[in-house]
Amino acid sequence: MQTNRGSEWRKWDLHFHTPSSYDYQDKSVTNEQIITTLKTNGISVVAITDHHIIDITRIRALQALGAREGIAVLPGIEFLSESRGKEPVHFIGIFSENAPLDYIWTQLQGTTEVREILGLGKAPNEVYCPLSATIREIKKLGGIVTIHAGTKSNTIENITNSLPHGIAEKEAIASLVDIYELGKEEDAVGYRKVVMPILQKKIGKTIPLIICSDNHNANKYKIKQNLWLKAQPSFEGLKQILYEPEQRVKIQFEKPDFKEDRLVIDQVQFVGCGNRFTPFTIKLNENLNVIIGGKSSGKSILLYNIAKTLLADKDFFVREKIENKYNFGGEHPDYNFQITTKGGFSQYLNRDISDNSIIPEIKYIPQNYLVKLAEPDENRKGADLNTIVxxxxxxxxxxxxxxxxxVNKAKTNDRKREIIIDAYFDIKSKIGDLEGQLKTKPNKEILEKNIESNLQKLEEINKSIGLTNDQIDEYNKLQESARAAKADTVKINSDFKKILEFNSEVAEILENLEAKKNLVDTSLEHEGIRKIFNSGYSFIEHSIKELAEFKSLFEFVKDKDGGSVFTKKSDLSALVANGKEALSAAEEKLIPFQKGDELKKQNEILNQSIANDKAALSEIEQLYKEISENKKALLAEKNKIFSLFLDNYKEYLSIxxxxxxxxxxxxxxxxxxxxxxxxxxxxxxxxxxxxxxxxxxxxxxxxxxxxxxxxxxxxxxxxxxxxxxxxxxxxxxxxxxxxxxxxxxxxxxxxxxxxxxxxFWEIEYKNDKLGTMSTGKASFVILMLIIGLSKSKAPILIDQPEDNLDNRSISSDLVEYLRNKKLERQIILVTHNPNIVVNADAENIIVANQKGQGEVESNSPYQFDYTNGALEDSLPMDVTEQDLLKSMGIREHIAEIVEGGKEAFKKREEKYGFNESLPYKALMQKILLSKDDIEHFELENYS
Structure with missing residues (x-):
């Protein structure tokens, strides 16, 4: 049962000497001190690269000590090439931790034309080897070759300075080398910018860049910079950087691909389900986790349980009709699922509904979800997709x-629009009422002529009773004063009613405002902001109090005589009282002029008629005025409606x-x-x-x-x-x-x-609009949207994204996209496609199996069983092992389960030229050297 979490970033040192080297600085250093030094500095893997020797006894002792401390020790040896100018080129052979060192050391001594060269200021025990032949021998023995590179004089760059065709030979040697070891970090910039593009163009190969300690005294261990490799701590893990020379190697102080602990799922586990599911924890990697397995092997079950446990939007499962897709609670009442984050927080599938998710931002893309969104039925799915975007x-x-x-602005505009439209129709209704009232009024010209006629009659009556002209003038003035007093009383009564109605409307508005203000007040979190807010809107409360005070001025009660009196003395009560007094005074002053009952009666009739006609005229003029003003207001409200409509449009442009x-x-x-x-x-x-x-x-x-x-x-x-x-x-x-x-x-x-x-968000991918894409391509674009637009760094769960994609889209677009995005956030993905597993360089492969479903039976006690590990976890099938998942390594499971898995591994290795080098003559011809040039170098060992 695998217990690791696949390929992880670890610190490696691939150039480390022991006292077995002739030039070691302190021969008293012990193997224990070496391991202690490495552990103190956080080194997980070390390559022992002593000069011209493989000290088998020391290496095996270091491996045993390192195993106790979790440090892997790889055997190696450092060579110097034959002289090539100022200094010989240094290069290293690194071998598997399980390599037959006795055989390798014998072969290296006997078949590489090793020769000692004395003099030239070199130490007598330095050994120089033919570069190409030795590299070929290292590879023949299953090793990996690293060569010094950079600006130092003992690097591969020195070849350029010593031969007429140095550049060509340097590129030819580069085709045989696996790794460049830089002397200093600064050299990496030039190599990545200049050297690597040239080599990629000339020999079709990108060479990993590393930096190592080249330590010659464990008591004075000093690293130039941390070398991080994303791989299992093994020789097979080291080989992975040859296939992924850029993504699996980092030279930097801090650990690469930082992700917050709270946003990384560390492990998951099925709980309380008997032998239905394996009870062991399943470890997850921070980057790309791929779940593979045969049909009905439990791949999607595992992913679904992770999603169901963490996804905050529980309605998602209802909408997608998968709420009870994998429900084992009926058969196993104690069935549960546990998730633990890297931060140490745990959560169960079955928990109190009030417990929030520990990673609520997680994304879940179930099987066929992308296809459904990509269907061309715009009316049904277009809006959904636009909403998702x-x-x-x-x-x-x-x-x-x-x-x-x-949205708040738009909603505010919506409310304003409703109010304005209601106001528009209120005004329109009022205009209709006013125009209706106007129709009931007498003709204006008739009223004016009637007033003139009645005034003449009054004058004739006054003359008939013997009043002088002065008395008639005085009498007319008194009559006019009485009529004015009556008109004022009518106006006061009319205005009184209008104000009462308005007071009620304002009181309702202020009460609603106060209620909304109180709701906002309770939502504010900062005490200082609350004080400012309440101070700024204190006018609402003041206005309510002031309105109540103002309304009280219009309140009256009945007096003992049955009349009405105001409850408070004010300007209003004084105004009404003064009007009544003015009318009484004017009528009293008229009495002396009214002689005789008959004349008095005629006078009263005429004066009343004149007063009524003038009041009618005044009402008509007021109606005309109000109609005119209301029509202006109606137009203003209409303009507001259209203006608000445009404002909403501008809000959409703005957002x-x-x-x-x-x-x-x-x-x-x-x-x-x-x-x-x-x-x-x-x-x-x-x-x-x-x-x-x-x-x-x-x-x-x-x-x-x-x-x-x-x-x-x-x-x-x-x-x-x-x-x-x-x-x-x-x-x-x-x-x-x-x-x-x-x-x-x-x-x-x-x-x-x-x-x-x-x-509306229009989507275009490589000059192709979403609406015109095939379903498969559209599915991939939607996946890009979901992942690319999501700013959250929470995990993404994807179930078979390759469905309905063509192989070209998978091998180029999808694979490359996953390779980039896994650096930003954890991805857990179910797939049956070898390109996703191998070429996306999945860090952790989880193999699922259901007993009785495959062609090969397993004696595992669990119906659904899982194991996990890295691509480099290789173990040939053990025919004696009856537990299927334990019978082989992860690499072999991939080749066995995933159709095309073997070919995917083979193509991956061929792509980076591992285990296969071009013959030297063919290579030289490829880089445009003549036959004579080739013979000049006397490099027959390459051919």
Whole structure:
């Protein structure tokens, strides 16, 4: 049973000497001190590379000591090439930890034409070897060759300085070398920028760059820089950097691919299910975990349980109709599933509903989910996809806050629009009432002539009773004063009623504002902000108190005589009292002028008629004034409605511009997302047509209701506003748009101005728009969107993303995408595709098996069983082992289970030229050297 978590980043030192080297600085250093030094410095793997010797006894002793401390020891040897200028080139052979060292050492001494060279200022015990022949011998014996590189004089670069065709030979030697060992970190920049592209072009090979200690005294261990390899601590693990020379090797101080502990699943475990599932923990890698297995082997069950335990959106399972897809609780009441993060937090599948997920941001992409989203049925799936893209764009906190602000503004505009439309129809209704009242009033000219006639009659009466002209003038003034006092009383009564109605409306508005203000107050978290907020909006409470005080001025009670008196003395009560007094005083002053009952009666009739006519005239003028002012207000409200409609459109433009930066990073992957403001014409059309009279079919006259216009159709905002205005005018002003009997105008207008805008995100991948892509390609693009737009670094769970993708898309697009994204966040993926397993360089492979489902039987006690490890975990099949998962290594399981697995491994090795080198003559010809040039170097050993 595998207990590791696959290929992990560890510190390696692949150039380390012991006292067995002739030039070791302190021969008293013990093997124990060496292991202690390595452990203290966090080294997981060391290669012993003594000069010109493989000290078998020491290496085996170090391996035994290292095993106790978790340090792997690889045997090796350092060589010096024959003289090539200033200094010989240094190179190293590294062998498997289980290699037959006796045989290897015998072969190296007997078959590599080793010769001692004395003099030239060199130590007499230095041994120089022919470079090409020795490299060939190392590889023949199953070893890996590292060579000094960089700016030092003992590196492969020195070949250039010593031969007429040094560059060509250097490239030929590079084709045989596996690893470049740099002398200093700074050299890496030039090698990556210049040397590697040239070698890739000339010999089709990228060589890993490493840096090592070259330590000659364990008591003075000093590393130039940390060398991190992502591999199992073994020779097979080391070989992986040859296939992944850029992603599996890092020269840097800190551990690569940093991920927060809380966002990494460390291990998972089935609990309380008898022998249904293996009870052992399944370790996970921080990067790419691939789950493989035969049909019905439990691959998806494992992934589903991880998702079901952690996914915060439980409705997702209901929406996808997989809520009870793998439910074993009926058979095993104690069935559970446990997840533990790298941060040490654990969570169970069956837990209290109030317990939040320990990784709520996790993404789960079940089988066929991508295909369903990629279906071409836009009306059913297009909106879903647009929603997903939008949600991903606004997933990070900053963008989410911006979008929430936008939504709040849009909702505020919606409320404003409703209020404005209601106000519009209130004003429109009031205009109708005023115009109705105006129709009940007498003709203005008739009233004016009647007043003039009655005034003449009064004058004649006054003359008939013997009043002088001065008395008549005084009498007329008194009459006018009495009439004015009566008119004032009428105005006061009318205004009194209007103010009472307005007071009630304002009181309701203020009470609603106070309630909303209190809700905001309770939502504020910062005490300082709360104080500022409450101070700024204290006017609401003050206004409520002031309004209550003001309303009390209009309250009155009955007095003992049955009359009405105000409860409070104020300017209002004084104004009413003064009006009554003025009327009484004017009527009292008229008494002396009214002689005779008959004349008095005529006077009263005429004066009353004049007063009534003048009051009627005043009411008519007031009605005309109010109608005029209300029509101005109506136009203003209409303009507000259209202005607010445009404001909403501008809000959509603004949020698209604000979120644009979230999509820029995806362009490096060939993915382009462009935001557009769209208008849902079908939805508007339906809402209006549902209220329209079908027989008259007024809607057929308007472009706005064109049945060919879809929700994603392009439009010009100015034209859209004009189209809406024409419908509005037809509904309200011309009144030639016929609604059905149940519909009312106000609802039709509200429907007309409903915010049907939406932010639409157009997706383009490598110049191909999503709507025109094949289902398979669209599925991959949607996967890119889900992963690429998600700013969260939480794990991603994917079940068979290769479904419906062609092999080319898998081997190029999907594999490369996974290789890049696993560096940013943990990925757990179910697959049956060898390219994803091998070429995406999965760090951890989980092999699933269900007993009785495969061709080979297993005696494992568990129905569903799992094991895991790295690509480099290789163990030939043991035919005596009856437990299938234990019978072979991870590499062999991949080759056995995944169709094309063997070929994938073979192509991976061929791609990087491992185990196969071009013959030297063929290589020299490839880099354009003549036959004479080849013979000049006397390199017959290469051919």
């Amino acid at each position: 939008r949600d991903l764009i606004k997933e990070d906190q900053e963008s989410g806050n911006k979008y929430r602000d936008f 698209i511009e604000q979120l644009k930066l979230r999509t820029v990073d995806l362009e490096k992957d060939g993915l382009k997302i462009t935001g557009h403001v769209k208008f849902n014409f079908p939805l508007l059309r339906k809402s209006i047509l549902d209220m329209s009279d079908g027989r008259t079919a007024s809607y057929t006259r308007f472009r706005l209701f064109d049945f060919e216009r879809e929700g994603t159709a392009d439009f010009e905002i100015t034209q859209l506003v004009e189209d809406i205005r024409s419908v509005f005018d037809s509904l309200i002003e011309k009144r030639d748009y016929v609604l059905n009997r149940k519909a009312v105008e106000v609802n039709a207008v509200k429907a007309l101005f409903t915010d049907h805008f939406f932010d």
